[in-house]
Amino acid sequence: METILEAERKIPVKGYWDVIVVGGGTAGAIAGIAAAREGMKTLIVESHGFLGGSATASLVTPLMSNHVDGKPLNTGIGLEVMERLSQSGDCGKLHHNLGIFNWEMLKFTLEELYLEAGGELLYHSHFSAPLMAEKSIQGIIVETKSGRLALKGKVIIDATGDGDVAFKAGAPVESGDEFGINQAMSLRFSVGNIDLEKFADFLEELEGYRQSLPFFHASHVNGNRQALTPYFEKAYQDGVLEETDGDYFQIFGVPGRPGELSFNCPRISSKTDATNVDHLTNAQIEGRQRIKRLLNFLRKYLPGFENSYLVTVAGMVGVRESRRVRGEYYLTEDDYIEARKFPDGIAKNRYPIDIHSTKKGGGVNFHSNLAPNEYQEIPYRALVPLEIDNLLVSGRCISASFVAESSIRIQQNCHALGQAAGVAAALSIKEGLTVRELDGVKVRQTLIERGANL
Numbered sequence: 001m002e003t004i005l006e007a008e009r010k011i012p013v014k015g016y017w018d019v020i021v022v023g024g025g026t027a028g029a030i031a032g033i034a035a036a037r038e039g040m041k042t043l044i045v046e047s048h049g050f051l052g053g054s055a056t057a058s059l060v061t062p063l064m065s066n067h068v069d070g071k072p073l074n075t076g077i078g079l080e081v082m083e084r085l086s087q088s089g090d091c092g093k094l095h096h097n098l099g100i101f102n103w104e105m106l107k108f109t110l111e112e113l114y115l116e117a118g119g120e121l122l123y124h125s126h127f128s129a130p131l132m133a134e135k136s137i138q139g140i141i142v143e144t145k146s147g148r149l150a151l152k153g154k155v156i157i158d159a160t161g162d163g164d165v166a167f168k169a170g171a172p173v174e175s176g177d178e179f180g181i182n183q184a185m186s187l188r189f190s191v192g193n194i195d196l197e198k199f200a201d202f203l204e205e206l207e208g209y210r211q212s213l214p215f216f217h218a219s220h221v222n223g224n225r226q227a228l229t230p231y232f233e234k235a236y237q238d239g240v241l242e243e244t245d246g247d248y249f250q251i252f253g254v255p256g257r258p259g260e261l262s263f264n265c266p267r268i269s270s271k272t273d274a275t276n277v278d279h280l281t282n283a284q285i286e287g288r289q290r291i292k293r294l295l296n297f298l299r300k301y302l303p304g305f306e307n308s309y310l311v312t313v314a315g316m317v318g319v320r321e322s323r324r325v326r327g328e329y330y331l332t333e334d335d336y337i338e339a340r341k342f343p344d345g346i347a348k349n350r351y352p353i354d355i356h357s358t359k360k361g362g363g364v365n366f367h368s369n370l371a372p373n374e375y376q377e378i379p380y381r382a383l384v385p386l387e388i389d390n391l392l393v394s395g396r397c398i399s400a401s402f403v404a405e406s407s408i409r410i411q412q413n414c415h416a417l418g419q420a421a422g423v424a425a426a427l428s429i430k431e432g433l434t435v436r437e438l439d440g441v442k443v444r445q446t447l448i449e450r451g452a453n454l
């Protein structure tokens with residue numbers, strides 16, 4: 001590719017913070033709340049005009065279950081957020097976890113909790129470069145409507161999902177499986193004005209049990225014979241759907257939004273590198289084309305959808321896996337299989353290995369060997385990137401193999417990882433240590449004091 005040389009220029013320094021969280025998503029919003037509650041002058045920098053990331057911008061609901069003996073494995077701030085949301089009827093129970101939520105109201109709750117904690121926000125600001133002093137990150141540069149701005153911080157938390165900060169700072173990263181192929185993306189959408197009673201009658205006839213809100217669920221995956229499979233096959237024959245439209249199709253109810261269902265599809269399997277702008281552009285275009293066909297299918301073939309309309313398409317394509325930042329500990333599939341625990345364990349996970357294949361009709365590799373009461377732990381060291389100082393990583397881009405990430409990536413774990421990063425950043429500043437020098441056992445103890453189930 002042809003290159004040009006950018007001219008040198010002066011950039012205004014907008015301010016100084018103790019903790020700067022880059023990306024106010026699933027992990028980042030919680031990291032911000034945690035750091036601000038520890039008394040840190042905290043800033044969240046976010047590309048969108050709201051918090052929540054995948055949970056709000058990509059419409060990812062519900063929280064997948066992560067519990068043992070009927071008790072949630074991830075408590076702390078993540079649970080508090082869901083409890084606050086349930087007060088307005090915008091969050092319901094899925095199995096033993098409070099977890100089916102109204103994404104629009106989640107934006108309000110996260111922002112309220114963060115501002116109540118004293119945190120500061122910079123929306124519509126895109127991280128573009130780290131400010132480095134050799135191997136130490138001193139702040140970041142963001143692109144905004146006000147131009148390019150420098151923001152200085154003592155500890156930076158990379159919660160971009162894609163490890164943008166760590167990568168540009170020079171930390172080692174990896175992405176994809178052994179062939180470099182990432183998991184499939186999905187462009188989620190929601191449909192309103194559905195006659196849910198009629199749709200529930202239809203499903204009851206097919207499945208023999210009655211669906212009701214909040215956990216309203218239906219699915220079809222090519223290659224598996226499910227209740228909806230004959231309807232998909234008919235639509236393929238009729239030319240209403242392309243066969244790949246049924247590679248993964250899933251519906252969930254949404255509390256607080258009567259007559260509306262949320263769709264965990266269509267799946268985008270052709271170009272899946274979320275750090276490639278051409279792939280991201282393709283995902284939105286291909287996704288919308290598929291959604292148009294799926295809408296037609298819903299209205300023609302599924303009772304209850306006759307008068308439905310498209311409510312929203314996610315502004316941010318859902319990314320299951322991209323860069324993973326190599327850290328002081330590298331989580332592997334064996335850690336999951338062996339249900340390993342660590343003295344510096346900062347989150348508990350028993351969600352299965354869950355890999356969305358990019359192959360045609362490839363379905364999902366979804367399995368777990370864990371005994372009903374077993375879980376693994378995620379050590380603090382998986383949040384500490386190799387080589388770069390003053391930087392923590394949180395969310396799905398922590399130090400984990402492709403397979404390990406497919407299990408730990410669910411939102412409740414990201415909440416716990418966010419809280420751990422926020423608390424660790426504060427502890428390191430209070431103790432005058434780098435995040436690498438900080439004792440992870442102390443992070444664990446502090447998290448327990450703050451309500452984490454560890």
Ligand SMILES: Cc1cc2nc3c(=O)[nH]c(=O)nc-3n(C[C@H](O)[C@H](O)[C@H](O)COP(=O)(O)OP(=O)(O)OC[C@H]3O[C@@H](n4cnc5c(N)ncnc54)[C@H](O)[C@@H]3O)c2cc1C
Binds near residue numbers: 024051053054064185
């Ligand atoms: C299609 C799909 C379905 C899923 N289904 C479920 C499910 O049912 N249940 C479940 O629990 N989990 C599910 N997951 C997994 C889970 O939602 C994600 O793994 C998790 O939300 C990721 O959290 P995160 O904090 O790492 O990233 P995100 O929540 O994506 O947050 C990243 C944030 O960083 C911001 N950002 C990125 N780059 C920059 C930049 N350069 N500058 C400024 N800001 C930036 C983004 O705008 C975003 O707000 C699903 C994921 C996908 C994609």
